[in-house]
Amino acid sequence: MLGGMTAVTLNQFIPLPLAILAAVVITMIVGAIIEIVFIRWLHKPSVLRMVIITIGISILIRETALHIWGESVRALPYFTGSSVSSINLGGVYISSQILWVVGIGALVVAALTAFFNLTMLGRQMRACSANRDAARLCGINAGNMVTLSFMVSAAIGALGGCIICPITYVQYDSGTPLAIKGFTVAILGGLGNSTAAVGAGMILGILESFSIWVLPTAYKEAISIAILLAILFVKPSGIFGSAEAARLKEF
Amino acid sequence: MLRIKNVESGYGRLKVLKKITMHIGAGEIVTIIGANGAGKTTLLRTVSGLIPARSGEILFDMMEIGTLPPEKIVFLGCSLVPEGRQVFAPMTVKENILLGAYPQYRRKRGDQIRDDLDRVYGLFPRLKERERQLAGTLSGGEQQMLAIARALMARPKLIMMDEPSMGLAPLVIKDIFTIVTRLRGEGSTVLLVEQNAKAALGIADRGYVLETGRIIMQGTAEDLLSNREVQRAYLGRDLDAEGTM
Numbered sequence: 001m002l003g004g005m006t007a008v009t010l011n012q013f014i015p016l017p018l019a020i021l022a023a024v025v026i027t028m029i030v031g032a033i034i035e036i037v038f039i040r041w042l043h044k045p046s047v048l049r050m051v052i053i054t055i056g057i058s059i060l061i062r063e064t065a066l067h068i069w070g071e072s073v074r075a076l077p078y079f080t081g082s083s084v085s086s087i088n089l090g091g092v093y094i095s096s097q098i099l100w101v102v103g104i105g106a107l108v109v110a111a112l113t114a115f116f117n118l119t120m121l122g123r124q125m126r127a128c129s130a131n132r133d134a135a136r137l138c139g140i141n142a143g144n145m146v147t148l149s150f151m152v153s154a155a156i157g158a159l160g161g162c163i164i165c166p167i168t169y170v171q172y173d174s175g176t177p178l179a180i181k182g183f184t185v186a187i188l189g190g191l192g193n194s195t196a197a198v199g200a201g202m203i204l205g206i207l208e209s210f211s212i213w214v215l216p217t218a219y220k221e222a223i224s225i226a227i228l229l230a231i232l233f234v235k236p237s238g239i240f241g242s243a244e245a246a247r248l249k250e251f
Numbered sequence: 252m253l254r255i256k257n258v259e260s261g262y263g264r265l266k267v268l269k270k271i272t273m274h275i276g277a278g279e280i281v282t283i284i285g286a287n288g289a290g291k292t293t294l295l296r297t298v299s300g301l302i303p304a305r306s307g308e309i310l311f312d313m314m315e316i317g318t319l320p321p322e323k324i325v326f327l328g329c330s331l332v333p334e335g336r337q338v339f340a341p342m343t344v345k346e347n348i349l350l351g352a353y354p355q356y357r358r359k360r361g362d363q364i365r366d367d368l369d370r371v372y373g374l375f376p377r378l379k380e381r382e383r384q385l386a387g388t389l390s391g392g393e394q395q396m397l398a399i400a401r402a403l404m405a406r407p408k409l410i411m412m413d414e415p416s417m418g419l420a421p422l423v424i425k426d427i428f429t430i431v432t433r434l435r436g437e438g439s440t441v442l443l444v445e446q447n448a449k450a451a452l453g454i455a456d457r458g459y460v461l462e463t464g465r466i467i468m469q470g471t472a473e474d475l476l477s478n479r480e481v482q483r484a485y486l487g488r489d490l491d492a493e494g495t496m
Contacts, residue, residue, distance in 0.1 A: 120349075120356060127339050127350050133301060134337040139325035139354040139405065192341075 001175035003027045003158025004165035005065060008074045016076065020162045024155050030061075031154025035147045044132075058175065065172040075169045076162060083166075097166050104163050105198065108156060112194045125149055129192075177221070184228040190238025199240060252277045252409055252440050253298070253329070258307035258317070260297040267293040269464040270307070275409065280431065280441045282472070284448040284485055285461035291444040292334050294461070295413050298442075299331035300324040311409070326354050330407035334414050336398040340387030344378055344397060347386050351401030364404070371400040374430055392423035399430065410434065411442040416450060428454050448485035452476045460485070 007023035014022070038053055039045060078085075079100050086093040116122040127135040128145040136142050161170065161178075168174070185204055189196030208223045231238065253275040261267040267290045275281045285291050296302045298309055300321035309317040311329050321331075339347050348371060352364045372379040375396040381389060386397055395415055402410055412431070416424040424447070431441055432454050445451035452458055452472045460468040460481060468481065475481050 120353070123342070123346055123350055124353065126342055126346075130339040130341050131337050133321075134333060134339065135350070136301070136321040137299060137325060137331050137333060137337075138350050138401065139322045139357070140350070141322050 001065065001161060001170060001172065001178075002030065002061060004076070004161035004170035004174070005069055005074065005172070006158070007162045008076055008165070008170065009069075011076060016079065020076075020159070023162055024158045027158035028151045028155040031150040032147055035150040039146065039150075040143055058179070062173055062175065069172055071172065073169045073171045074165075076166045078166045079163075095167070097163075101163050101167070104159070108159065109194050109198050112156075121148075180228075181224050184224040184231075187228060187236070188231050188238055190240050193238070193240060196238060196240035200238070203239075252312065253442070254308075254310040255298070256308045256310075258294075258297060258309060259305045260293060260302055261305070262293075262302070266305075267464050268297065271461075271464075271466055272307075273459055273466060273469070275440060275442055277408075277440050278435065278438065279457060280435050280443060280455045282443040282445055282451040282455035282458045283461050284445055284451055284458060284475075284481075286485075287446070288463075289461045290464040291446075291461055292413055293464075295331055295334075295411050295442070295444055298324075298411065299329065301331075325405055325407075326357070328406070328408035330402040330405050330410050332395075332398045332402045332410065332412040332415065335417065336391075336394040338386040338389070338394050338397050338401070340385065342386055343383050344386055344389070345382045347397055348378070348400050348404055351404030354405040363406075367404050367406065371403050374403075374433070375400055392419050392426070395419060395423075395427060396430075399427070403434075407439070409440045409442060411444070413444050414446060415443070416445060416447045424450060448481070449476075449487075 003023045006026050007019045010019035010022050013019075034054070034057055038057060039050060042049070078095075078097050081087075081096040083095070086095050087099065114122075116126055124135070124140045125145050125148065127138065127140060128142045129149075132142050135145070161175075181204065185197050185201045188204065189198070189200035204224060204227060207227070208220055211220055211223050255271055255273050258271045259266060259268055271290075271294060273281075273283075283291050283294065293302065297304050298311075298316075300316065300319050300323070304317035307317070308315055311324070311327055314327065316324050316327065316329070319327075339350065342350075348368065349364070352367060355361065355364055355367070377393055378396055378400055381393065386394065389397060399410075399412070399415070415427050415431075419427070428450055431443060434441055443451055443455060452475055455472040458470065458472050458475045459466050460475065468475065468478070470478070476486070
């Protein structure tokens, strides 16, 4: 929401690619500030405590956004083409923006996977999440890693908001439903596995779309919550995650 | 190398260490023995910076480190192999070892990391075999080896080990203690904290006996091994029974 709104506002003054880049950077800085102000000084924060604090902050940001931007619904223009143009892919007509979403999503996942598995910085972040004290004993500054993880996730969120808002539109309160869907997808795929999350996202999207065949349309939004509950009861490690790998992680 | 003077430390309102004074010279293996709850782990956590010292001074290489955070202390060359191994369970063995080399990487000595990797694989061939396995799936002994290997990658001048024998089979303990002796042979200084007093004194040069947060005895390893008090309390020899025989 913050990323999308900022990009929409900036797009009035600067071209679209620059506006998106600036929105991502601004959101990243906001993420860093949130971590430094609210999280950093906590002594050994548990994940649960951080989750609750960040939910509180998200409400705060939503209300602030309401004051700044009002209730009006906005959107970025389509990156290529317009809302009525479409591309014919083997007999299926798809809006060009969908291809942008899928393409950029794939790029982000590939970049994240490479970052976490191949770079020293990515490994340091994983080490901190696996065992904070042991990471510090290896000389890693755990506090900075947490700030960095807030920045990375803020940047990804902002980019995601920018690329989907031409389709879905953006409003001061459009973040929360997305957060719930995002959380469902993350659990469904298995926490900490970004490639699996993409697969899970596809599954959730297809289930939601086809649910209107059997259920009234009003229940479409409830699908993700139902799946979230079901997966937490039946297979908390996610459909793609192995129970063994999940056991080794601490959340 | 390490000098601790009148150090006090603890958790919250609980004071665990009371005026601890000790020293470790370069090239020594020094062991701290004591029962459960004597403060052994607290002492190592204080020296490594995980808990700040409340008072007293900790000098490492003539530098005061009592108030430094652990990530700085590691850079100075003082590494801790923590109690219960604390490997990065969801990461591979090799990633664990390479993370240990982080100080080297920051010192721009990345060129040495390859050699160091070969060296720890030489010490622990088992880790080489299991390079690509997740650390959490290793056996206890292998995890202990991994924790030691990870600490060695930082090229520490002083390596502190907290109960490396905990929960391991006797044969594995023997292996690990052989490695500790070998490290001294290669010029490392080792501070070994153990409940297994007999094995620890068997390889150490000197020892300290810690009881309820105080050092109640110190001396060379031979002296401590032959001390009746130590034998009774920590080596499990029943002197009364022997006396009646």
